[in-house]
Amino acid sequence: MARWLDLTRRVLPGMAQAEDWPIRLDHCFMRVCLDHAVGQPWHRRVRRPAIRHLGDDELRRAVAVAERVAADPAALPDLNAQSLAWRRAGRHG
Numbered sequence: 001m002a003r004w005l006d007l008t009r010r011v012l013p014g015m016a017q018a019e020d021w022p023i024r025l026d027h028c029f030m031r032v033c034l035d036h037a038v039g040q041p042w043h044r045r046v047r048r049p050a051i052r053h054l055g056d057d058e059l060r061r062a063v064a065v066a067e068r069v070a071a072d073p074a075a076l077p078d079l080n081a082q083s084l085a086w087r088r089a090g091r092h093g
Helices: 002-018 026-038 056-071 073-091
Strands: none
Touching (some): 002 026, 026 056, 026 073, 056 073
């Protein structure tokens, strides 16, 4: 959990502040990473608050997404766009 919080609250927002990233806030990074960890809007599979209800596998996958973004910031726009598309699709179905 410590790595997850460090990545989403400090590392990624810090990188975003220095660059022109499509998202900058910690909760936005959490959304993108969690959505990709579960393959849909995270709140459909994980009770709120996610930090208390994430399973070990879900947390590992979310950390892997965050680490991918930290290593390859160019991946973020597509990851963010997919997260938002899942959420838009859920509103109509």
